[in-house]
Amino acid sequence: MLKRLFFAVTLFTYGFSAFGQNADSLTVVKTRWQKNKVAKQVVLYRHHFDQKNLFAANENISFLEIKNTGRKAVFAIGAEEKELITTSNFGLRDTAIAAVNGNFFDVKNGGSVDFVRLNGKNVNTNRLDKNGNRARHQEAALVIENGKISIVKWDGTADWETKLNAQNILLNGPLLTLNNVDESLDTAGFNRLRHPRTCLGIKANGRVVLLTVDGRNENSAGMSLFELTKLMRWLGCTSAINFDGGGSTTLWVNGMEGNGVINYPTDNKKWDHEGQRKVANVILVKKKTRR
Numbered sequence: 001m002l003k004r005l006f007f008a009v010t011l012f013t014y015g016f017s018a019f020g021q022n023a024d025s026l027t028v029v030k031t032r033w034q035k036n037k038v039a040k041q042v043v044l045y046r047h048h049f050d051q052k053n054l055f056a057a058n059e060n061i062s063f064l065e066i067k068n069t070g071r072k073a074v075f076a077i078g079a080e081e082k083e084l085i086t087t088s089n090f091g092l093r094d095t096a097i098a099a100v101n102g103n104f105f106d107v108k109n110g111g112s113v114d115f116v117r118l119n120g121k122n123v124n125t126n127r128l129d130k131n132g133n134r135a136r137h138q139e140a141a142l143v144i145e146n147g148k149i150s151i152v153k154w155d156g157t158a159d160w161e162t163k164l165n166a167q168n169i170l171l172n173g174p175l176l177t178l179n180n181v182d183e184s185l186d187t188a189g190f191n192r193l194r195h196p197r198t199c200l201g202i203k204a205n206g207r208v209v210l211l212t213v214d215g216r217n218e219n220s221a222g223m224s225l226f227e228l229t230k231l232m233r234w235l236g237c238t239s240a241i242n243f244d245g246g247g248s249t250t251l252w253v254n255g256m257e258g259n260g261v262i263n264y265p266t267d268n269k270k271w272d273h274e275g276q277r278k279v280a281n282v283i284l285v286k287k288k289t290r291r
Contacts, residue, residue: 027054028234038253039097041067042285044262050219057194057221062251062262063211063235064098066285068202073097074147074288075208077168079118079281082110086276087250088260096284100198100210101248103172104137105280112280114138114171115161122162124280126171140175140241142200144168147288149208151200151239153178170281176229176240177201185225194222196249196266200283201237209237210283212251212263217271220264247277 033045042064049059066073078090078099084107091099103114112124114137126138139154143166153175154160161171174191175183176199185191196215202208209232215222223231225242232240247267252260258273268275 024054024230025234028231036256038064038256039285039287040072041069042073042097044253044256046262048219055221055223055227058219059223060214060220060264061211061231063209064251064253064285065203066208066210068148068206068208070147070288072288074286075144075149076147076284076286077102077116077118077144077170077281078284079112079116079123079170080110081123084110084278084280086278087282088252088276090279090282091252091254091260091284094284094286096254096286098210098251098253098285099282100200100212100252101244101250101277101279102281102283103170104135104244110280115141115169116171116281117161117164117167117169120167126161135173137173137242137244138171140171140173140178142170142172142241142283149200149283151175151178151202151241170283172241172243174225174242176225176232176242177237178239180238182229185229191225194224194227195245196220196222196247196263197225197228197245198243198249198251199228199232199240200243201232201235201240203236204238205236209235210251210285211235212249214249214264214266216246216266216269217264219271243283244279247275248279250276250279 036044046062087101113127116124141152197213199211214220251262261273265275267277
């Protein structure tokens, strides 16, 4: 009798969980996103799930979808070796179409704590822990060649990133999904708890998704990395990588209202577009210039 009861409870719990996931996926797939074409091959999507109808929470999601052809719109890195600059100022300085905040950085002294190569120059190197081990956000890289962006996974060697041939490289992570295979994530608080998130995904058709999820506010709870992985899959991404999030999370689009800041950065603890945090680097979307 007890065994049958245990089996029934287990089956009910599994079924309820599966139902919840299925309901969330349908919610995302059926959403009528607010859609704006911001440039050739660049489209902005926005939606505020304000009925606690995604992961049983309010979620404000904004993302760009970009054709990754290296023709009309191209990807680039904006970075400073030591200085910290807001995402919007990086974008304005580099005459970009759009920008999102990049990887993890030294809040006190400036500069990235992860490897960055900009136009062939190694700007920052990895800061390892006291045992010489990498952080999870140093186990994958965004590589830009001829304006096209891709995700590359660490091969386990100590000097892996320095041997990559690309002129522009930004280590980041954790890696969530690669070529339709989800990466394993531990249950550390950074992964398990909800925070504002920034993410890049690549869809099966090659298009790139640059996404922010707002958080730390009753209007938007933020997401765990487990939830973020599911969201990126539901949006059609076969590969996805997490960026620095929290107070850094910012999506900026040139010429849009709110000084171009699309999401609700949290550094001022207000639900507005003014709370940007200064960061060490960004991923840029730029108009390809003729030579």
